[in-house]
Amino acid sequence: MKQTTFIRLIDPVKDKMYRLALRLLTSREAAEDAIQEVLLKLWSRNDKLKHYANLEAFAMTVTKNHCLDQLKLKQNNNLKIVHSNYDNNQTNIHVQLEYSDELEQVERILKSLPEQQKLIFQLRDVEQYDYEEISEITQMNETAIRVALSRARKKIREELLKKHRYGIN
Known part of the structure; x- marks a missing residue:
């Protein structure tokens, strides 16, 4: 097959090939290299291409x-499968505000x-101490x-649910 015939056959498919490559490989450069x-x-199989019923496929x-x-x-390392070519790594400002509001709440x-619940919650859920260590620190069983x-967890849960249900701050 001549070069002009090859180009004539492949040219209509080239854009579709590029879009597929861009969908799979997130960067334009990688997609262009792939194409x-x-x-x-x-081209290395150009003598066999005429035998394919559907060259595009x-x-x-x-x-x-x-x-x-x-x-x-x-x-x-920049290549990965994605469903869209736009990958926003920054968290949406609205979501950031929601997180901040939730933490404040x-x-x-x-x-x-109460002080005792506050201390135990801090030691267990924030500092990740086990129960035995907390027992030693607080002198509680x-x-x-x-x-x-x-x-403490129940109170936190109830208050957060109340806020979400009724919009209470």
């Missing part, structure tokens, strides 16, 4: 397989807890610690 390599593969399959191979090989609830922790 060049796929075109080289297809074959070219798309070769493109997909090449991109998936690139992802498996992890030749480029939990802090307010914690301040309203483990059952009493569990009860106090349960009450």
Whole structure:
């Protein structure tokens, strides 16, 4: 097959191949490189291309397989499968505000807890101490610690649910 015939056959499919590669490989550069390599593969088989009933389907399959191979090989750390070409790594400002508001609400609830519950909650859920260590620090038995922790968590949960249901601050 002549070069002009190859270009005439592949040219209508090239844009579809690029869009597929861009969908699988997040960067434009990686997609462009992939298409060049796929075109080289297809050109190296140009004598067999006329035997394929659907050249477009074959070219798309070769493109997909090449991109998936690139992802498996992890030749480029920036390559990954995504469903969209836009990947926003920054958390939405609205979500950040919600988190901040939620943390402020939990802090307010914690301040309203009895000192013993506040201390146990801090030691267990924030500092990640185990019950035995908390027992040593507070001079309480483990059952009493569990009860106090349960009450603190219950109070926090109830207050947060109340806020979400009724919009109470």
